Amino acid sequence: MSEFHVRAAAEGEQRACLELLVEALHGKPVSDEVWAKMVASWPAAGKFAAFDDQGTLVGIASSFDTELTVPGGRKLATAAVDGVGVRADWTRRGVLTSMMAAQLADLAARGVPLAALHASEGVIYGRFGYGAATYGKGVVVERPRARLRDGVGCDGVVRFVTPAEAVERVPALYRRFAGDRPGFIARPDMWWPGFFDRLVTGDEGYRVAVHSGPDGDDGFVVYQSVDVRDRQTPERGALLQIRELHAATPRAWAGLWRFLLSVDLVSSVEGRGRPMDEPIAELLTDPRAVNTTEVIDDLWVRLIDVLAALEARTYGPAEPVVLEVLEVLDRQLPANNGRYVVGQSGVQRTTAEPDLRLGVDTLASLYLGHGLFSDQVLAGRVEVLDEAAAARADTLFHTARAPWCGTFF
Numbered sequence: 481m482s483e484f485h486v487r488a489a490a491e492g493e494q495r496a497c498l499e500l501l502v503e504a505l506h507g508k509p510v511s512d513e514v515w516a517k518m519v520a521s522w523p524a525a526g527k528f529a530a531f532d533d534q535g536t537l538v539g540i541a542s543s544f545d546t547e548l549t550v551p552g553g554r555k556l557a558t559a560a561v562d563g564v565g566v567r568a569d570w571t572r573r574g575v576l577t578s579m580m581a582a583q584l585a586d587l588a589a590r591g592v593p594l595a596a597l598h599a600s601e602g603v604i605y606g607r608f609g610y611g612a613a614t615y616g617k618g619v620v621v622e623r624p625r626a627r628l629r630d631g632v633g634c635d636g637v638v639r640f641v642t643p644a645e646a647v648e649r650v651p652a653l654y655r656r657f658a659g660d661r662p663g664f665i666a667r668p669d670m671w672w673p674g675f676f677d678r679l680v681t682g683d684e685g686y687r688v689a690v691h692s693g694p695d696g697d698d699g700f701v702v703y704q705s706v707d708v709r710d711r712q713t714p715e716r717g718a719l720l721q722i723r724e725l726h727a728a729t730p731r732a733w734a735g736l737w738r739f740l741l742s743v744d745l746v747s748s749v750e751g752r753g754r755p756m757d758e759p760i761a762e763l764l765t766d767p768r769a770v771n772t773t774e775v776i777d778d779l780w781v782r783l784i785d786v787l788a789a790l791e792a793r794t795y796g797p798a799e800p801v802v803l804e805v806l807e808v809l810d811r812q813l814p815a816n817n818g819r820y821v822v823g824q825s826g827v828q829r830t831t832a833e834p835d836l837r838l839g840v841d842t843l844a845s846l847y848l849g850h851g852l853f854s855d856q857v858l859a860g861r862v863e864v865l866d867e868a869a870a871a872r873a874d875t876l877f878h879t880a881r882a883p884w885c886g887t888f889f
């Protein structure tokens with residue numbers, strides 16, 4: 481069987497890496513025009529590549545450096561893993577496993593405590609220590625039934641901005657509230673051109689509207705209008721599909737929803753991957769105007785440095801628990817193996833007897849506040865050594881707001 485080796489990608493290999501990734505994801509070939517737009521946001525740095533014994537590229541694992549907001553509001557250095565692919569004639573021979581090992585070792589050596597990604601399939605990344613840490617829901621609001629309660633979202637104004645204004649204003653606006661919720665990531669400058677080129681300044685024709693409240697601009701929505709009428713349903717109006725809706729305050733958020741639900745000739749407003757706790761039904765006189773159409777895993781998180789990650793977040797009001805954390809594969813990041821006492825007054829390594837024992841992938845899925853230790857006990861993913869401990873851990877790790885990323889990378 482042919483051999484392969486993995487190394488950091490070198491300058492000049494970026495386009496081949498992108499072409500391989502796009503092909504693995506069944507996208508269109510990378511034209512010169514597309515490459516010219518991508519080149520600035522697709523550096524060689526942060527890429528591990530696999531080559532066969534002829535030196536031909538067969539796999540790519542890419543990441544960029546960013547920050548992720550953890551419960552309590554601290555922003556922790558994070559590798560956003562933004563492109564993973566293995567050439568179809570090289571899959572299931574350990575190429576991804578080798579690239580993940582190289583990437584994790586590099587991140588650990590550089591002192592990056594977290595990695596995060598959006599997974600193409602739910603079965604790939606658990607074996608590398610990732611856990612599904614945030615979820616999003618799909619919603620469709622039937623506009624004819626959707627009457628807002630009196631006064632909801634009335635104290636601001638919404639205005640369209642041109643594509644050029646959007647490019648100018650929206651990144652700064654996003655920066656103002658990017659730290660708001662566990663799971664948010666900072667969007668580096670190189671993230672935005674791809675977003676605007678694809679959706680706003682290119683052919684897709686998304687509209688961008690900005691909300692202004694008493695203190696100025698405080699939210700924005702990016703959406704497109706899809707004509708779904710046909711001969712059988714001439715009475716139907718358009719479907720508005722939200723791509724992004726972010727706001728600094730609940731009032732700005734409500735004002736943006738008011739705007740979307742006020743657009744004429746619209747039958748429904750759809751959002752995908754919205755926060756699990758987004759209270760749209762609460763705005764309406766008839767909560768049944770809102771249909772939840774799907775729940776999908778959003779951000780997968782990997783704790784590369786378990787102690788640093790646990791120390792960085794805050795905890796709810798409960799007595800401490802001692803967690804025994806096991807790496808999924810000992811050879812990956814063995815320094816993480818051990819016992820940690822976790823409580824409101826801090827986190828330390830300990831030699832005390834453990835209350836709960838769990839894999840680093842399970843801890844990652846609970847880290848940002850999604851889900852309950854108790855449920856993971858039922859799933860056999862948390863071993864209980866002290867019967868009262870799971871309920872304590874539930875309270876310690878719970879967050880008031882559901883974690884959510886809301887940025888696709």
Ligand SMILES: CC(=O)SCCNC(=O)CCNC(=O)[C@H](O)C(C)(C)COP(=O)(O)OP(=O)(O)OC[C@H]1O[C@@H](n2cnc3c(N)ncnc32)[C@H](O)[C@@H]1OP(=O)(O)O
Nearest residue numbers: 504563564565566571572573574575576577597598599600
């Ligand atoms: C963050 C992102 O970019 S997500 C996008 C990920 N990329 C894609 O989905 C593109 C299409 N798929 C691919 O390129 C490849 O199939 C990859 C990257 C998913 C997997 O690469 P491979 O080199 O085949 O993985 P590798 O051989 O190291 O497999 C390791 C283990 O994971 C399993 N595995 C890997 N991919 C899958 C999968 N899609 N479904 C089920 N099991 C899988 C393998 O069976 C193997 O299991 P084992 O250790 O029990 O034998």
